[in-house]
Structures are given as C-alpha cells and as structure tokens.
Amino acid sequence: MNSDEAVGALRDALGRDVAVVAGVGRSGWAAGRYWPERTLHLDALGDVLPVASGLALGLGPAGRVISVEGDGSLLFGLAGLATLAGLRERLHGFTAVVLDNERYESGGNQPSRHFPLDWPALVGAFGLPLGQAHRPTEVAAALVAAAPVGVLRLVVRDEAALPAPTGTDNGREAVYAFRRMLELRYGVRPSVPARKF
Amino acid sequence: MSRVEWERLFPAEIDCVVTVPDSMLTPVVRRVVETTGLDYLQTVHESQAVAVAVGLALAGRRPLVCMENSGLRAAGETIARLVVLHQLPLLALVSDRGGYGDPNWWAQHHSDHMRGLISLFALVGAVAATPAELTRALRGGLDVVATRMRAAVVVATPELLEGLRRELG
Numbered sequence: 001m002n003s004d005e006a007v008g009a010l011r012d013a014l015g016r017d018v019a020v021v022a023g024v025g026r027s028g029w030a031a032g033r034y035w036p037e038r039t040l041h042l043d044a045l046g047d048v049l050p051v052a053s054g055l056a057l058g059l060g061p062a063g064r065v066i067s068v069e070g071d072g073s074l075l076f077g078l079a080g081l082a083t084l085a086g087l088r089e090r091l092h093g094f095t096a097v098v099l100d101n102e103r104y105e106s107g108g109n110q111p112s113r114h115f116p117l118d119w120p121a122l123v124g125a126f127g128l129p130l131g132q133a134h135r136p137t138e139v140a141a142a143l144v145a146a147a148p149v150g151v152l153r154l155v156v157r158d159e160a161a162l163p164a165p166t167g168t169d170n171g172r173e174a175v176y177a178f179r180r181m182l183e184l185r186y187g188v189r190p191s192v193p194a195r196k197f
Numbered sequence: 198m199s200r201v202e203w204e205r206l207f208p209a210e211i212d213c214v215v216t217v218p219d220s221m222l223t224p225v226v227r228r229v230v231e232t233t234g235l236d237y238l239q240t241v242h243e244s245q246a247v248a249v250a251v252g253l254a255l256a257g258r259r260p261l262v263c264m265e266n267s268g269l270r271a272a273g274e275t276i277a278r279l280v281v282l283h284q285l286p287l288l289a290l291v292s293d294r295g296g297y298g299d300p301n302w303w304a305q306h307h308s309d310h311m312r313g314l315i316s317l318f319a320l321v322g323a324v325a326a327t328p329a330e331l332t333r334a335l336r337g338g339l340d341v342v343a344t345r346m347r348a349a350v351v352v353a354t355p356e357l358l359e360g361l362r363r364e365l366g
Contacts, residue, residue, distance in 0.1 A: 021252070040255075044278035047248045050240075051279065054215075054252020054260075057238075063256070082241045083249060171283040179255070188257040190345070 001136050003030045003099050006154040007068070009139035010097065011035065014066070019059065019182070021052035022068040025106040026162050027099045031068040039068075040178040043171055046077025049096050053084050059186055061092040071100040072112040081151075085126040088149045095143065096151045105162060123151045201328050201364045203232040208336045211261045211288075212236060215250045217243050219265035221292040222353065225361045226263050243268035244275040251285045259339060262289040266311040266352065267304075273314065280348045281318055287348035288338045290331075292358055293324075299355070311352070321349040326357050 001009075003026050011034035020039040022031035028041045042048055052067035059065060074080070074096075084096060100119075104110045123130040129150035131142030139154065146152040169177060182188040207229050213236040214226055230237045240246045243264050250260040262268075268291060269276065279285045295307030315322040321341050325331035331353060338349030 042279070043282060044248075044275065047244065047275050047279060050245045050248035051252040051255075054249035054254075055256050056252070057249075058253040058256020058258045077244070079240075079242045079245050080248075083245045086239065175255075175283050175285060182255065182257075186256075188255075194344075 001134065001154075001156060002158045002160070003027070003101070003154075003156045004033065005136045006099065006133065006139060006156050007031060007034050007097075009133075009136035010143065010152075010154070013140040013143050014064070017064065017185075019055060019063055019065045019185075020068055021048055021055060021065070023048045023070060023073045025070060026101070026158065027068050027070045027073070029162060029165075030099065032167070037177075037181055041167075041169075041171075041174050045073050046080070048073055049077060049080030050083045052096070053080070053087050053091070053094065056091050056094045057087055059182075059188075063186055064093055066095045066097050068097045068099070070105070070112075071098055071102065071117075072104045074098050075112060081123065081126045081128065084149065085128055088128065091149045093147065094149045095146055098151060098153050099156050100153050101156050101158060105158070119151075119153055201361060203228050206328055206332055207233070207235070207261065208332060208339060210259050210339050211335065212258055213238065213250075213253055213260040214263055215240060215246045215253070215260050216263040217241070217246055217265070217268060219263070219268075219292055221294065221355065221358045221362075222263055222265065222290070224365055225358060228361075228365055243272035247272045247275045247287060247289075248279060250287060251279045254286050254342070259342075260288070261335070262287060264289065264291055265307070266291040266294055267307045269314045269350070270307075270310050276314075276318055276348075280320075284345065286342040286345055288335070288342045289348070289350045290335065291350060291352055293352045293354050296355065315350055319347065321347050322352060323349070324352045324354060326354045328357070328361065331357060 007030035022028040048069040056065035131145035133139045133142035253260045295304035323334040334351040341349040
C-alpha cells in the first residue's frame, strides 16, 4: 500500500475526531490530507512523538491523540519510545503511527537503515504493543493491536513523487491554527489575555 | 537562609514538573513535589523533557522543565525547532554548573555555554540566588511564557541549591 492508502484506512478506522501531531514530508502530507484541520505539522525530526505524548497527557480522556511520522523520524528520536512507555499507564489512548518506507524520502530516497529492524523486539523492549499493517484492509486490526497505548507500523511504498507543498502556513501559523482547533474542540483556553498597567 | 516554605517555592500555577535528574536540582524538586503533590514526569533526555513540556503546554497545562544547565545544550535542536521556529512556549529551571570556582572538570564549560544558548535562542533568562528570588523568577517566567512569544529560563545558583539541600537535612 502507499502512504495515502494507509493513512486513508487509518482515517476510516479512527474517524475525524482526532488531534494529530505530524512531521513534515510524506507523513505530514498524508496526515494533513485526511485531518486537514486537526493536524499540527512540526518541522522537528524526532520530536513528533514526545510532543504528541505530552499533548495526550494534557488533554486527558477528552482527547484522542495520534502522532504520525516516518521511520526516519522515529529512529532519529528513539528516546520517544521511552517517554511513551513511561506515560503508558497515564494515557487513555494513544497511537504512535509510523509510516515505514525504509527511506529518507525528503532527502532523496536514501535508505533509512542498512540492517533489518526487528520491530516487535524494538517496541516490545519498551513494553508497548505493536500493530503492523501491509495492506489497507489490515490497518483497522493493527490499530486495535496497538491499543490502548502503542505503536502502529504502516508498511508503505510510494511510487509517485511527493506532491510539491501547497500549504502557506509557516511553523508559527501552523501552531496558531492548531491552538484554535484545541480551543474550539477541547476548550483549551489561551493562557492569559494581554494586560496593560 | 530562613526556613524554606517548600509548598510555596514554586508558584501554584505550575502544575507539572518534567525533568531529567540532576544531583544539584533533583533533591530540591523532589521535596517540592512531595510537599505539594505536583505532577512529576521523568524523561531520559532533555530533548524529551522539552518536547513533552511543549505538548503539555499546548493542552493548556503549565509545566516546568527542570534540568542541569547542560540540558540546554543537549536539547538544543529541539529548542531551536519547537521553541524558536514554531514559537511554542517553555519554562525551564536549570542548575548553574561550571561557574567560577566549580571544582568539577567535566562542568567547566556548562555555564558559559548556557549563557550563550540563552542568548542564541533569545530566551528570557533570570538568575535566582535566594528562595524568594526563585519563586519570583518562576512567576515572571510564567508570565513570559503566557504571552506565547518567548521561552524563559530561570538559573538557580549553586549557593541557592546548596542552601536548599542543606534545609533538606
């Protein structure tokens, strides 16, 4: 399956009411396509998972949060698995979604690793459940396998080139839009009004 | 140092501590946490602490990142991306290691690099040398962070932390 099919199947399984923290590149593009008003795009390789974990902890049971990143981003910030494992008992439901294409696609399709990565051993070492899907029809069951707090590996191959970016928001504007969503959906109020002395 | 009011050392608005343990700071933080019941999250790397705190703050929480000052260096890329590029808020309390007179060879550059990083990332920095200054600086940092414009770092002097640890007995 390609990334679009994988994330489309995930969108079908999860529905619209999700807060998404995503990376940039293919994973961000796919997340933004299916949750356009619910996705925070972070240009921060390796930081997607811990930011999403913190958001999920902060929102509590009211918020269904997922992170969406490529395998290169997860490998860049593997400590995020330790963070997630440490928070596991406190989160009510969280899925770390990894689009595994074994490539640094944004960097020119270089391999993201030169060794066979044992995903069950990696994720299992942190005591987290792992769900894996190679086809769109497997995504819903893999999502269940990764519950309640775990890693969902979507094995993808993309033949078509990543479309050129069309969004105009910069990093700060993306945060601004995401804050508005959090306020409207979850009642997260801006911290203080401006003051004059 | 007069008797420390542990329950008031950190402003009540702070609702979570996210930390990487540090021998100077952690005993003090633990006492505050034990006294107040403050939420406590321990991470394995300063970049994780910063990123988790950013996520918590997005959800409306008011976290405080507690770490050694070298943590600013360890988390440099995460701070550059999340705090500077995306303008996501952060309030941090760091121990000041490597200042004049520090006998530890391994800490020698920590304080110089900390000051450089605070300047490089345009963070708002304040130094706290007494418990009252610490409480005041953290409160000021909360105000800065609440603007959602800049991050704030409170630097706890070795003398302050040593005095607080003495109070622990």
